[in-house]
Amino acid sequence: MRWRRIGICAAARISAWSRSRSPDGGLLLIFEDRTEQVQLASARDTLLRVRTATFDNLFEALGVFAADGRLQLWNNRFRALWGLEEEFLASHPRVDAFAEAAGAKLATPGRSALIPDLVRSATVGRQQRGGRVAFADGRHFEFAGVPLPDGNALFTMLDITDSRRAEQALRDRADALEATDKVKTAFVANMSYELRTPLTSISGFAEMLHGGYAGALTPQAEGYVGAILESVERLGLLVDDVLDLTRAESDRAETDRSDVDLATTVRAAAETILPSAKRRKLDFAIEVARSTGRVNGNPKRLKEVVEHLLRHAAAATPDGGRVLLHTDGNATTARIVVSDDGVGMDAEAVAHAFDRFAESKPMGDRALGLGLPLAKQFVEAHGGTIALMSEPGAGTLITVELPRR
Numbered sequence: 001m002r003w004r005r006i007g008i009c010a011a012a013r014i015s016a017w018s019r020s021r022s023p024d025g026g027l028l029l030i031f032e033d034r035t036e037q038v039q040l041a042s043a044r045d046t047l048l049r050v051r052t053a054t055f056d057n058l059f060e061a062l063g064v065f066a067a068d069g070r071l072q073l074w075n076n077r078f079r080a081l082w083g084l085e086e087e088f089l090a091s092h093p094r095v096d097a098f099a100e101a102a103g104a105k106l107a108t109p110g111r112s113a114l115i116p117d118l119v120r121s122a123t124v125g126r127q128q129r130g131g132r133v134a135f136a137d138g139r140h141f142e143f144a145g146v147p148l149p150d151g152n153a154l155f156t157m158l159d160i161t162d163s164r165r166a167e168q169a170l171r172d173r174a175d176a177l178e179a180t181d182k183v184k185t186a187f188v189a190n191m192s193y194e195l196r197t198p199l200t201s202i203s204g205f206a207e208m209l210h211g212g213y214a215g216a217l218t219p220q221a222e223g224y225v226g227a228i229l230e231s232v233e234r235l236g237l238l239v240d241d242v243l244d245l246t247r248a249e250s251d252r253a254e255t256d257r258s259d260v261d262l263a264t265t266v267r268a269a270a271e272t273i274l275p276s277a278k279r280r281k282l283d284f285a286i287e288v289a290r291s292t293g294r295v296n297g298n299p300k301r302l303k304e305v306v307e308h309l310l311r312h313a314a315a316a317t318p319d320g321g322r323v324l325l326h327t328d329g330n331a332t333t334a335r336i337v338v339s340d341d342g343v344g345m346d347a348e349a350v351a352h353a354f355d356r357f358a359e360s361k362p363m364g365d366r367a368l369g370l371g372l373p374l375a376k377q378f379v380e381a382h383g384g385t386i387a388l389m390s391e392p393g394a395g396t397l398i399t400v401e402l403p404r405r
Contacts, residue, residue, distance in 0.1 A: 061141075061157040064148070065119045069095045072152065081105075081141075081157060095119045107134040115155070118145030122153035132160070140164045195239050203232045237311075238370070260299045262334050262402075263292045266327050269306035273314060280319045289328035295402050301378040302402075308371035309338040309398050316342035316396055329404075336400040345390040353388050375400075 061081040064073040070092045079089060082102045093101070095116045103112035111133055121127045122145040130144035139161045146154040206228045209217065217225065270286050277284040295302070306325070313323045317340045326337040345353065354376040372388075379386045383403050390396035 063155045065095055065123065065153045065155060067123050067151045069116075069119060069123070071095070071098055078157070105135055107136050114143075118143070119153045119155060121145055122147040122155075123151060196236075199232055199236055199239065203229065203236070206232065256298055257296050258299065260295050260297050260302060262295050262302065262327065262329075262336075263288045265299055265303050266292070266306050266325065266336065269303045269310065270325055272307055273310040276314060277323065280314070282314060282317060282320070283322040285322070285324045287324070287326040289326075291329045292327040292334055293329050293404070295334050295382075296405050297382045297402065301381065305375045305378045305400065306336060306338075308375040309336070309400070312371045312375075312398070313338050313340035313342070313396065316340055316344070318342065332404055334402045334404065336402070337397065339395060339397045341395040344392045344394045344396055345388075346392050350388060350390055354386070372398075 061078040062073075062075050063071055063078045066072045071089060071094075072092060074089055079086065082105055084101060088101065099112040099115040102115065103109035106112055114131060114133070118129050121129050126147045128144060128146050130142065132140060132142050134140050139159060141157045142160050143155070143157045146156065148154055206225055208214065210222070210225045210229065266288060267286070270284075274284065310323065310325060317323055322341045324337075324339045326339075328335050353372050355373065376386050379400055379402070384401050386398065386400045388396065388398050
């Protein structure tokens with residue numbers, strides 16, 4: 001019996017037929033419709049061409065390694081990236097041989113050993129791993145080994161050279177800004193120290209004049225000398241504030257802690273403000289509750305916190321106004337409250353009250369300095385919090401809470 005099959009096409013249908021001789025001398029013809037099989041084969045070929053075209057035109061460099069470690073598929077970018085000959089890749093090299101050939105492209109050839117490790121992790125361990133590698137020509141790539149459902153491993157590489165350059169530029173700029181800030185801080189600190197010498201001289205001579213060492217002064221001259229002494233005192237405080245701001249946060253004076261009697265510290269701070277309050281006829285009230293107790297902190301810094309808050313309140317209060325200093329506490333927290341009935345602050349001023357770089361705005365006939373930013377810095381160094389509430393014409397209320405431990 002002899003068979004023959006010939007494909008024919010009629011009205012877009014594809015068939016196959018065969019013939020054989022019958023024992024009685026006749027001819028048997030058999031037709032089979034193959035349209036569906038041919039269409040499926042055509043669709044498969046189309047999908048393969050689409051996949052190949054997509055694979056070759058992806059931005060990433062891609063290579064597929066089989067479970068036995070041999071390179072099975074790769075795209076054009078993968079071949080161009082490693083600069084390998086098509087014949088070498090077509091031989092389906094094992095991953096170790098591929099890594100040895102690719103090592104020459106890397107800034108550190110020994111890093112090519114990562115390729116076999118990634119492929120083995122993806123094929124044997126079924127784990128995805130990745131990293132970064134630098135090429136000898138200065139380019140940087142992010143790579144990964146991804147396990148595929150069929151047991152193979154997908155090795156991907158993405159060029160991140162531009163992002164690395166941008167990161168490095170930002171890093172260099174940050175380093176430059178930090179260096180500039182250190183130079184600025186050192187300059188401000190040196191200038192502040194230099195200002196102390198002439199201030200001391202001015203204060204000393206003014207006190208001698210006020211004490212009558214150069215002879216009796218007229219009432220008008222005494223007024224002038226008093227104004228000089230007051231200005232020197234204010235300028236000296238401002239210089240001290242600048243020096244405090246230029247100190248590092250790890251400054252020893254801020255980190256040395258001891259058991260502090262907060263009531264005694266608060267009263268000592270109030271004593272420094274009392275002379276100025278008397279001159280301006282301020283109603284300066286001090287309320288220290290027995291619950292104020294003790295805290296763990298630096299007594300010098302805590303005293304300065306209260307002084308800065310009181311100076312702020314006094315500067316915002318017109319002559320004859322009222323300033324209140326109140327302290328209390330509970331088992332875990334001590335509280336310091338300073339309030340005044342001065343001119344108050346608008347919403348914008350409140351938002352920037354603790355910003356050391358904000359423009360200092362006058363309150364009444366006095367300009368505010370660095371007191372509030374310094375107070376915030378010292379309070380936070382002790383693990384505490386500081387809050388400010390104020391409205392124009394309604395005065396200001398500042399609350400400090402310090403942990404006992």
